[in-house]
Amino acid sequence: MAVGNASFPEMPAIPGVRLGTAMAGIKKANRRDLVVIEAPAGARVAGTFTRNAFCAAPVTVAREHLASGQPARYLVINTGNANAGTGEVGLADARATCAELGRLAGVPGEAVLPFSTGVIGEPLPMERVLAGLPVALANLAEEGASWHQAAEGILTTDTRAKGASVTLALGEATVTINGIAKGSGMIQPNMATMLAFVATDATLDQALLEEMLRETVDRSFNCITVDGDTSTNDACMLITTQQGPRVEGEEAIAIFRNGLQRVMTELAQAIIRDGEGATKFVTLQVNGAASRQEALDVAFTVANSPLVKTALFASDANWGRILAAVGRAPVVDFDVSRVAIDLGEVRLVEAGGRAPCYTEEAGSAVMAREEIPIRIDLGRGEESATVWTTDLSHEYVTINADYRS
Numbered sequence: 001m002a003v004g005n006a007s008f009p010e011m012p013a014i015p016g017v018r019l020g021t022a023m024a025g026i027k028k029a030n031r032r033d034l035v036v037i038e039a040p041a042g043a044r045v046a047g048t049f050t051r052n053a054f055c056a057a058p059v060t061v062a063r064e065h066l067a068s069g070q071p072a073r074y075l076v077i078n079t080g081n082a083n084a085g086t087g088e089v090g091l092a093d094a095r096a097t098c099a100e101l102g103r104l105a106g107v108p109g110e111a112v113l114p115f116s117t118g119v120i121g122e123p124l125p126m127e128r129v130l131a132g133l134p135v136a137l138a139n140l141a142e143e144g145a146s147w148h149q150a151a152e153g154i155l156t157t158d159t160r161a162k163g164a165s166v167t168l169a170l171g172e173a174t175v176t177i178n179g180i181a182k183g184s185g186m187i188q189p190n191m192a193t194m195l196a197f198v199a200t201d202a203t204l205d206q207a208l209l210e211e212m213l214r215e216t217v218d219r220s221f222n223c224i225t226v227d228g229d230t231s232t233n234d235a236c237m238l239i240t241t242q243q244g245p246r247v248e249g250e251e252a253i254a255i256f257r258n259g260l261q262r263v264m265t266e267l268a269q270a271i272i273r274d275g276e277g278a279t280k281f282v283t284l285q286v287n288g289a290a291s292r293q294e295a296l297d298v299a300f301t302v303a304n305s306p307l308v309k310t311a312l313f314a315s316d317a318n319w320g321r322i323l324a325a326v327g328r329a330p331v332v333d334f335d336v337s338r339v340a341i342d343l344g345e346v347r348l349v350e351a352g353g354r355a356p357c358y359t360e361e362a363g364s365a366v367m368a369r370e371e372i373p374i375r376i377d378l379g380r381g382e383e384s385a386t387v388w389t390t391d392l393s394h395e396y397v398t399i400n401a402d403y404r405s
Contacts, residue, residue, distance in 0.1 A: 002159050002274045003278055003279065003281040003371070003390075004281065004371075008148050008151065010165070011148065011165050011178050014142070014201050015040075015201060015241065015243060016043070016201070016241040016243055017040070017199045017239065018037070018038040018141055018142050019037050019038070019141065019150040020137055020138065020140035020141065021035050021146075021153040022136040022139065023132070024078070024128045024131065024135075026078055026079065026080035026081055026124075026125055026132075027080025027081060028080065032149060032152050032153035033078060033079045034076075034078050034129065034135075034136050035153040036074060036101065036136040036137055036140065037074065037075040037077075037197060037199075037239075038074055039072060039075075040241050041073070042071075042242050042243075043239055043242055044204065044206055045071075045072040045113070045237060045238070045240075046206070046209045046213045047066060047213075047235060048213060048214065048236045049062070049063060049234065050231060050234035051191055052190075052230050052232045052234070055084070055232055055233075056084035056116060056232045057083045057090035057091045057093065057094040058083055058114035059232070059233060059234075059235060060091060060094075061098065061114055062113040062115065062235065064110075065098065065111070065113055070110035072112075072113050074102070074105055074112045075112070075113045075114075075115065076098070076101050076133070077115040077116070077153070077195065078116050078118075078129055079116075079153065079155060079182075081122055081124050082121075084116070084233055085120050085121040085232070086121070086122070093123070093124045093129075094114045094116075095109065096126065096130075097129055097133075098110070098114055099112075100130050104133055104134060104137055105137060115195055115233070115235055117156055117194060120232060147163060148161060148163065151163050154195055155182050156182065156194075157184045157185055157276055157399055158274055159184070161180070162180060162267055162274065163178070163179065163181075163267075163270075164178075164179050164262070164264075165179070166262055168255055168256060170245050170247065170252050170256070173244065173245035174245075175200055175201055175245060175247070176200060176201055176244075177198065177260055178199055178263075179196060179263045179264070179267050180196070181196035181197075181271060183196075183271040184226070184274050184275055184276045185275070185400060186226075186227065186229040187224060187225060187227060187229070188224070189224065189230060190222065191217065191221070191222065191234055194231055194234055195236075196236040196267055197239075198238045198239070198263060199238075200240050200241070200244070201243055202244050202256060203240065203242045203246040204246075208247070212238075213238045215261075216260050216264040219264075220261065220265045220267070220268040221236060221267075221271075223296075223299075224388050224389070225303050225387065225388075225389050226276060227304075227392075268388065269281075272390055276396045276399045277390075277396030277397070277398070278390035279393055280370060280371070280372055280390060282312060282391070283371075283372070283373045283374070283388055284374050284376070284387045284388070284389060285375045285384065285386045286384060287375065287376070287377045287378070288377040288378040288382075288383075288384070289380055289384060289385070290381040290383065291381070291383050294381075294383065297331065298331065298376060298378065299376075299387035301329040301330075302329075302374070303387050305321065305324075305325040307321040307324075309390070309391050309392035310391070310392050312367065312372065312391035313391035313392055315364065315368045317363030317367045319341070319348040319349070319354070319363060322343075322374065323349055326341065326376060331378070334378075336352050337351055338378065338379030339377065339379060340376075342374070342376075343363055343366045343373075344369070345366070346358065346365075346366055
């Protein structure tokens, strides 16, 4: 179940970036579940990771390897097993995976960054993972089809592969940005998403690369929620091959930042459209806040309300649930008489109560749509934020009740 009919986009090759997959049988047979991404010598890599205190072993190892000073050359991703909550054994397995891939590729183990997704608390089936590495390496390719195959190889409960691509004109040159992501449940990232991998042929200084990644993640993956749960394994990686035009100067930086934001936002929204059991894609826009954080606090309070989400699933114009969620958001000195709430083009609330123009018929018509915008004006300032979320359906419960079977 997913909202809309999004298809995987055409992905041009990025010279020097190769992707390969293998069917390692980590959890299920006959499906791609091991992915290797190769970056060229001289590439630069930046990453953001989960803030969950029980971060998975590969998150810890990837951070260590990025901090080691050894240039990253390979990313290895497995699905079907999160290698989280696995203690010292999990750390040893993540390091062993990097060491073996490094041996096969002729690079130090510290040049490999590991990522995992799947069931928490179970040991990684190392024999299958290690046996799949040579296959994934042998399948490395640059062409666009390899991006689609890699996007399929990182899925768990997702129903479709997620990708985004833009080509930008920088003066007389062009740069390409490709990205893939996975995520469907356990989504309120608090840094990035479940897993996202973005690459470009542009040349960027490391400081600018890291700054752009933080900025674009904050306004994309950090603005989505399916169920309010932050995963142990979240990571978003940005690779620059350093083989294309240099991004420098105010105009070029603005063009590139906007293109990167577009890719990140499309991937983040694709996760919400494919949220577990989702039948609705909901945009929550909060305006008139005293700070951006205040706007986010209100938006996430509404977006994560089980009562709001079940009303959305039922197409029930029970606007009082939205009102109540806004009212319990952590806002200091809240003057509810200034708040206005709109459901699509229908005014629900103003001056502290139901808008005089509101009708149940009009509200129900908006709630019946597959894509629903909710706008909340707090009347307190000039700051705003937008968050994307899903409804909460019977299918969500079914998926998560059966997840380990």
